[in-house]
Amino acid sequence: MHHPSEQNYIQQLSIDCVIFGYHEKQLKVLVPKLDFNGDFWAVPGGFVYQSEDMDAAANRILQERTGISEIYLEQFYVFGKAARNSLEFIDKLISLNPERLTGNGLNRKEYDWFTRRFVSVGYYALVDINKVTPQKTDLDESIHWYNIKELPAMIMDHNAIVAKALDTLRLSLDEKLIAFNLLPETFTMKEVQELYETVFDKPFARNNFQKKILDLNVLERLDKKFTGAANKAPFLYRIKK
Amino acid sequence: MHHPSEQNYIQQLSIDCVIFGYHEKQLKVLVPKLDFNGDFWAVPGGFVYQSEDMDAAANRILQERTGISEIYLEQFYVFGKAARNSLEFIDKLISLNPERLTGNGLNRKEYDWFTRRFVSVGYYALVDINKVTPQKTDLDESIHWYNIKELPAMIMDHNAIVAKALDTLRLSLDEKLIAFNLLPETFTMKEVQELYETVFDKPFARNNFQKKILDLNVLERLDKKFTGAANKAPFLYRIKK
DNA sequence: AATTATTGTCTAAATTATAGACAATAAAAT
């Protein structure tokens, strides 16, 4: 296996990705758990090859974890504190995994590479959760969708990174018309409303919400959806082509 | 003189600062011209020391050029294209300045350091133009305030960096209440309006603009300003303490 | 055919934004 320290990456520059999904009134974040003793969660991240656009690197990292390309992706903040390094994390990792990470498991060069200060560019992604098959990497024990309100304590500043991503998402959702990236191809108006209510954690009035969304003039109305319920069936909508 | 390549900087990471000022209905940007043959303009930039917060580095760079601290400063975008390097610029610089940049003027190591791909974090600053005494560095022939509409052609992607900074400024001005950083301690309502009209490049209705700003409830009204004009004197305002 | 729960949309009321008007006033002109 090739260690990052041997690869042709830009030094001390990392990318951290907050992958948002949505399902049943829950805003979710895709978080892998590392395949080591000790409970280490970390948002998907990686490094930028010398000959690779930074946006392309973020796309590559996301594709590795989600299996899909053509992902809505946006950089949202650069985390650049001098004290921002993984020293504490790596030391704890080594102490809990002595058999795997001493000797030729993690040599001095690699240790130094990993534990240096890193400036990290935060990206957030919006994906249709149904299209994603979460992918483990060699280093992962598992990878799961977590309700953003029930995230585990992650390594380093990763919880703060998610919080900042959510702030940005809320600021961008209205002006940028990006919410639909979190929904499947077709959806009902109620589903759109529930998505908004979940992201902003507050209720919207049904009558006026519907008007507001329809007035955007970006949706086309399809057939009615069969629900089986003893009441009027809702229309399905999709983004206009 | 110490060359950057000898300093303890983070590799391949730079900061570029767009310093905005305002004077007489013109939005201005502080741009140094390099002290070499050939007309090279570049927005103030620099690198981040290993033990320095990125925000602190941006502050340091700004302080060097403006002479003031306590500057309103915000990161706005990361420019991370793989092709983003100064090779073309440096080669042109050398060819136009053979006497200064061959031999021991710029050795191979320095040349390699400078011409590598750099990921640059863009910061924009809002300053009271009256408080700033533009400072040249060793490498500058001059440093001047340019009307943003009459900027010279700068090196690399610096014109695009300024354009992106202006986009961000326009998006932030209303929601963030930061316009007053561009004005002196005290100002008239007309001056605030002219500033807005300059930034957005469109007129505002005087009556309603005044109401909107006063309704923000952040200004306190001081004495009237003596203008000498044959008409009603305007009040001075300042930000509430 | 009546009932039920939800959907889609209409209208009224409240709020906010825009446009028009005018009094107040500092200094110059008469």
Next chain:
DNA sequence: ATTTTATTGTCTATAATTTAGACAATAATT
């Protein structure tokens, strides 16, 4: 001293938008 001039500060009327309330339409069950 009074009138004139240009600008400022604020008020009100109107227009536009947002919010709240109401109700008909309807798919399946009773």
